[in-house]
Every structure is written in C-alpha cells, then in structure tokens.
Amino acid sequence: MSVNMSSNNKGAGVMSQNQHAAAMETIRLTKTYADQQALDGVSMRLEANRIHGLLGRNGAGKTTLMSIATAQLFATSGEVRIFGQNPYENREALSRICFIKESQRYPEVFNVNDMLAVASTLYPNWDAAFADRLVEEFRLPRRKKIKGFSRGMLSSVGIIIGLASRAELTLFDEPYLGLDAVARGLFYDRLIEDYAEHPRTIVLSTHLIDEVSRLLEEIHLIDGGRLLLHEDTDSLRQRAYTVTGPTAKVNAFIASRRSLKCEALGGSAQAALLASSPTEQAEAKAAGLDTAPLPLQQLIVYLTGQKESDREGLA
Amino acid sequence: MNRGLKSVIMMYRRDLFSWIYLPWMIMLSSFVVNLIIATSMQEEFTTGGLLSIFIYIYIVGLVTVNQTFSFALSLCISRRDYFAGSSLAIVVIALFHALLMTIVASIEKAVGSWGGMNFFVLPDTSDGPAWQTFFVFFIALLLMFFIGFASSSLSRRFGKKGNFILYGGAFVLGGGLTTIASLRGWWTPMYEWFIDLQPTLAGIMSVLLVFSAVLALLSWLMLRRSAVRA
Numbered sequence: 001m002s003v004n005m006s007s008n009n010k011g012a013g014v015m016s017q018n019q020h021a022a023a024m025e026t027i028r029l030t031k032t033y034a035d036q037q038a039l040d041g042v043s044m045r046l047e048a049n050r051i052h053g054l055l056g057r058n059g060a061g062k063t064t065l066m067s068i069a070t071a072q073l074f075a076t077s078g079e080v081r082i083f084g085q086n087p088y089e090n091r092e093a094l095s096r097i098c099f100i101k102e103s104q105r106y107p108e109v110f111n112v113n114d115m116l117a118v119a120s121t122l123y124p125n126w127d128a129a130f131a132d133r134l135v136e137e138f139r140l141p142r143r144k145k146i147k148g149f150s151r152g153m154l155s156s157v158g159i160i161i162g163l164a165s166r167a168e169l170t171l172f173d174e175p176y177l178g179l180d181a182v183a184r185g186l187f188y189d190r191l192i193e194d195y196a197e198h199p200r201t202i203v204l205s206t207h208l209i210d211e212v213s214r215l216l217e218e219i220h221l222i223d224g225g226r227l228l229l230h231e232d233t234d235s236l237r238q239r240a241y242t243v244t245g246p247t248a249k250v251n252a253f254i255a256s257r258r259s260l261k262c263e264a265l266g267g268s269a270q271a272a273l274l275a276s277s278p279t280e281q282a283e284a285k286a287a288g289l290d291t292a293p294l295p296l297q298q299l300i301v302y303l304t305g306q307k308e309s310d311r312e313g314l315a
Numbered sequence: 316m317n318r319g320l321k322s323v324i325m326m327y328r329r330d331l332f333s334w335i336y337l338p339w340m341i342m343l344s345s346f347v348v349n350l351i352i353a354t355s356m357q358e359e360f361t362t363g364g365l366l367s368i369f370i371y372i373y374i375v376g377l378v379t380v381n382q383t384f385s386f387a388l389s390l391c392i393s394r395r396d397y398f399a400g401s402s403l404a405i406v407v408i409a410l411f412h413a414l415l416m417t418i419v420a421s422i423e424k425a426v427g428s429w430g431g432m433n434f435f436v437l438p439d440t441s442d443g444p445a446w447q448t449f450f451v452f453f454i455a456l457l458l459m460f461f462i463g464f465a466s467s468s469l470s471r472r473f474g475k476k477g478n479f480i481l482y483g484g485a486f487v488l489g490g491g492l493t494t495i496a497s498l499r500g501w502w503t504p505m506y507e508w509f510i511d512l513q514p515t516l517a518g519i520m521s522v523l524l525v526f527s528a529v530l531a532l533l534s535w536l537m538l539r540r541s542a543v544r545a
Contacts, residue, residue: 072388072543089539091319094391101389107326107382114329122322122390 021083023048023169023201024069029078031064031225038064040225041078046201046218048083048168053216053233054205057304061225062205063101066171070099082169095124098167100158102174106146113142115157123165130194131164137186151178159187163194171203188215210297219296223304233296239275240299244268245289253287260302272302319392323400326383327408334408338371339415346434353432361433368412369459376405376463380471385543398535405460413453421445440516451516454524461530465537472537 024046031039039061046052054062067073069080071087071094080086085093106115112135120126135142138156146157155178162170176184192215195202204212219236221229229236243250250269254262257280262271272294275281281291327334345364353360379401387397420435424442435441441448469477496502512518 067543070389070391071393072385074540074542089393089395091317091393091396094393095318097391099389099391104389105386107330107386109330109333117329118322118325118390121325122318122392124318 021048022046022081023083024203025081025084026065026069027079027081029065029068029080030076031061031068031073032076037225039068039075039078042222042225042227043078044220044227044230046203046220048201049199050217051195051202051204051215053209053212053219054203054222055207055209055219055300056222056228057207060222060304062222063103063173065222066099066101066173066203066205070094070097070171072099096168097171098123098162098165098169099171100162100173100175102155102158102177104154104158106157108145108147110146111143112140112146112157115146115161119161119165123167125166125168125198127164127166131160134160134163134190137190138183152180152183153178155179156183163190166194166198166200169201169203171205173205174207175204176206176208184211188212191215209300210295213296221300221303228303236299237293237296238278240272240294240296241275241281241284242270242272242292242294243284243289244270244292245287249288253284253289260299272298274299317396319396320400320403322390322392323383323387323397324404326387327401327404333375334404335411338368338412341371342368346429349432349434350429353430356431359428359431359433361437364434365416365437368416369455372409372412372456373459373463376460377467378463380464380467380538384471384538384541388543394538394541398538401464402531405457405464409453409456409460412456413449416441416452417445417449420448443516447516451520454520454527458523458527458530461527461534465530465534468534468537468541471541 022045024044026042026044029039029042030037042061042065054065056062064073068075069082069087071080071089074088082090082093083096087093087097116128116131116135119131120128138160140153140156140160146154149157155176158172159175162172162175176187179187188211191202204216206212213233216233219229219231219233220227231239243253245253245268247264247267247269250262250271254271254273258274258276260272260274262269273280284291342364345362345367349362349364383401384397388394416435420441423429423433423435440451466478469481473480496505
C-alpha cells in the first residue's frame with residue numbers, strides 16, 4: 001500500500017512539473033496510401049490536462065492520426081511524440097494511453113467481464129468500482145458475447161473502458177455512435193465529473209459537434225488530411241458570428257472581411273464571419289447590422305464545406 | 316512481468332475453452348467413435364485420432380493472430396509484449412496438453428490397448444519411455460502452432476500478396492524440383508542419403524524444435540512491422 005502511495009505521489013509531482021507539456025505532438029505527419037493522401041504534413045500539439053476536440057468530416061484523417069499516435073499504423077513521414085517520446089514499441093509511452101476506436105473489434109469469445117478483466121490488468125490507474133457502476137448505468141449485459149452487441153452497446157463498452165482506464169492520455173474516436181440521447185448525456189456527465197476529479201488529457205474525435213462543444217477546451221479542425229485550425233474553444237466561439245441586415249449593407253461589410261457564407265433572402269441578407277479583430281462585431285453594429293453568435297457546429301460546417309481555394313491561411 | 320505482457324496472457328486465460336477444453340472434446344469424441352468400432356473388430360489397430368489435436372492447434376495458431384493482434388495493439392500493448400505473451404501462453408498450453416497426453420498414453424501402454432484399439436500410443440513415436448513421449452508431443456504441438464502462427468503473421472504483414480507469393484512460389488519451385496528430381500533419377504540417392512544419416516527420434520525432434528524456433532523468429536520479425544489499419 002505504501003509503495004502504491006509513494007508512486008502515486010511521484011506521478012503527481014511529475015505531472016505538475018509538466019503542466020504545460022504536450023501529451024501528444026506530431027511533426028509534419030504524413031500518411032500516404034496507394035490511392036490517397038490520408039494525412040498531409042500535420043503538425044499539432046495537444047497540451048496536457050485539457051479536453052481536446054479533434055473535429056473534421058468523415059475521412060478527414062482523424063482516425064489515421066490517432067492510429068499513428070498510438071503506434072498501430074506507421075507514418076509515411078514525420079514524427080509523433082507521446083509525452084515527449086516516440087510511442088513505437090515504447091512500453092513506457094504506450095502504458096499511458098487508452099485509445100477507444102469506433103471500429104474496435106473484440107475477440108470472438110469475449111464478454112464484458114472478460115474485457116474488464118483485461119482492462120484492469122492493463123491500465124495502471126484502472127478503477128474497477130467506477131467501471132462496475134458504469135456497466136450498471138449503461139445497462140450492459142455482463143455475460144453476453146460482445147460479438148453480438150448492437151452498435152450502441154459496442155459504443156458503451158468503449159466508453160466504459162475509456163473512462164475507467166483513467167489513462168493520462170485518453171483518445172475517444174467517435175465514441176457515441178448508435179447511442180441514444182440518454183446514454184450520450186450519461187457519457188458527457190460522467191466524463192466531466194471524472195475529469196474534474198482526475199485531470200488528464202482527453203481527446204474527443206467526432207463529426208457531431210453540437211453536443212460535445214460545451215465539453216471541449218481546445219479545438220483542432222482537420223480537413224482533407226491537414227490541420228485547418230487550432231484554437232481555444234472560447235476564443236473561437238467569440239470570433240464566430242453572423243450579421244443580418246439589408247443586402248447592400250451586408251455585402252459592403254463582408255467585402256473586406258473573412259466571410260464564410262452569405263445568404264440573401266429578399267432584400268435582406270445574413271452572413272457568417274470569423275472575426276480577425278476583437279472590435280469587428282462592434283463595427284458591424286456601428287454599420288447598422290444585427291449581430292449574433294454563430295454556433296460552433298455551423299462554423300465547422302462552413303469551414304469544412306469550403307472549397308480548397310477559399311480557406312488558405314486559416315490555420 | 317509488465318502490464319502489457321500480463322494482459323496478453325490474460326487474453327489467452329480468458330479463453331480456456333478454445334485453448335484447453337475444445338481440443339480434448341474433439342479428440343475424445345474421435346476416441347469414443349473408434350472405441351465403438353473396436354468392439355466390432357477382431358484384430359488390434361491404431362487410429363489416427365490423435366492427429367486431431369495437432370491439426371486443431373495448427374488451426375488456432377492460424378486464427379489467433381487475426382483474433383488478438385489488432386485487439387492487443389488497439390489496447391496500446393507493444394508488439395513485443397504481444398509476441399512474448401502469445402509465445403509464453405502457447406508454451407504453457409503445449410506443456411499442459413503434452414503432459415495430459417503422456418499420462419493417458421502411459422495408461423494405454425500399461426493396459427495394452429482399449430479393447431484392441433491403440434489411440435495415444437503410436438509406433439516409433441509415443442511408445443518409448445514417458446519422458447520421450449512427452450517431448451515428442453510437446454515439440455509436435457509447438458511446431459503445429461508456430462506453422463499456423465507464422466502463416467497468419469505473414470498475412471498480417473504482407474496481406475494477400477504475401478500469401479500468394481509464398482504459396483505460389485512454393486508450388487512452382489516444389490513442382491519444378493520434383494520434376495527435375497524425377498527426370499534425373501535423384502529419388503533413390505536422396506532416400507539412401509537419408510537412411511545413411513540413420514535418423515533417430517531424438518534427432519528428428521531436435522530438428523523440428525529448431526524449425527519451430529525459426530518460425531517463431533520469422534513471426535516476430537513480421538509482426539514487428541505489421542500495422543493495424545482502422
């Protein structure tokens with residue numbers, strides 16, 4: 001017991017020293033398949049002890065990025081660092097990660113109990129009582145073979161493992177496919193509660209942004225294998241806004257600014273913008289336009305729906 | 316023992332049915348069928364039912380990489396721990412089966428036969444002293460497992476292309492060589508050469524053990540560079 005205590009304390013000490021260290025870092029990461037470029041020189045840094053959103057459309061390269069970060073896939077070029085180390089065949093670095101993959105397959109004979117037994121052996125910070133509670137809450141059968149689970153039940157298994165592992169770096173790749181609203185709500189609540197008690201680095205990769213946006217502290221937007229944008233969620237929220245007013249006035253206002261989308265309806269128009277300066281929204285009001293915040297979901301849709309040529313210099 | 320290695324062993328321990336019980340259920344059902352036949356036969360005979368466990372172990376070797384490799388890697392277990400854990404698990408499993416088979420073979424030897432049927436005692440292989448029988452079973456099980464394991468590691472590493480080249484290449488090369496050997500009359504000298512070696516059971520088993528180790532090494536070299544595509 002005393003050995004455990006001291007090792008925990010040591011862990012905490014190291015963590016506080018490295019408060020601003022990167023949990024995960026990629027340097028010009030590129031992955032090329034015969035038929036496609038999955039990642040195209042992605043350099044990103046995920047600060048430790050925060051909740052990161054890895055956003056982008058299906059096929060943007062999110063899963064590829066995380067598979068390389070966890071040494072399951074090999075990069076064509078570039079580097080990955082997990083807490084400063086190369087993860088390939090690196091027990092030290094790998095033992096600090098938990099990666100919950102949407103397409104995860106389990107051995108044919110495995111049930112939930114088998115999975116929990118393996119997880120408790122594997123993860124140093126595994127909380128068995130928490131896992132048991134989650135199994136109850138997500139109403140998972142313990143003895144039924146996972147092979148026969150529905151999409152939603154499979155997602156629940158991943159969520160339980162991911163949360164109860166308390167891994168220093170926990171990656172969730174599309175964790176709630178097939179889950180109903182109640183179960184999704186349960187996931188968000190337990191994630192926030194547990195994160196508050198046990199701070200760690202969490203990455204949520206998803207293309208469904210609206211529900212999770214309140215959880216995310218930083219947003220990394222990937223599109224077509226490239227990092228399009230990395231920003232603090234709050235600052236991004238403040239920058240994204242819409243202006244509404246007479247078409248002529250709206251057009252005049254957006255002419256010199258970065259507009260993402262402009263729709264005219266009758267004599268009036270609405271434009272979505274990403275502000276370049278903090279005074280921009282005040283300027284819009286001064287020009288006689290109504291302003292309103294633009295939801296993140298909408299912002300991401302506009303950003304990733306754009307053509308290649310329109311989004312230069314955004315990141 | 317580190318956590319990754321322990322977890323891989325745990326994966327095997329959680330599936331005792333496939334690794335321990337099922338091969339005996341298959342073998343014993345063959346035993347029962349042969350026993351029924353034995354009651355209606357006059358002369359003594361030896362069945363090939365014992366082969367079932369070796370074929371079974373080959374097949375689980377073949378499917379296990381598919382079942383557990385990507386799973387282990389997705390749990391962020393290193394390839395080294397996966398390979399070491401799997402090898403350790405199969406050594407223990409082979410020890411267990413070989414020991415049990417040796418015990419049953421010793422009983423068979425003591426009672427002569429099961430109503431005129433020989434099942435576990437095979438001439439020139441498992442009819443010697445118990446320790447010898449044990450090593451024969453153990454090495455043969457290990458070899459069968461690693462033939463399957465190496466084969467599926469090849470699929471992991473090189474995909475369909477790798478299998479095609481290996482089996483296609485072996486077929487063409489083997490076919491070519493046997494044709495040349497037949498045309499040039501090499502078979503008789505080859506047979507004489509083999510007999511001149513005066514192969515002993517211990518010698519053959521040693522060669523098979525080395526061959527198993529080579530297959531294990533090749534499997535490791537291939538798995539080391541295998542990826543799991545999401």
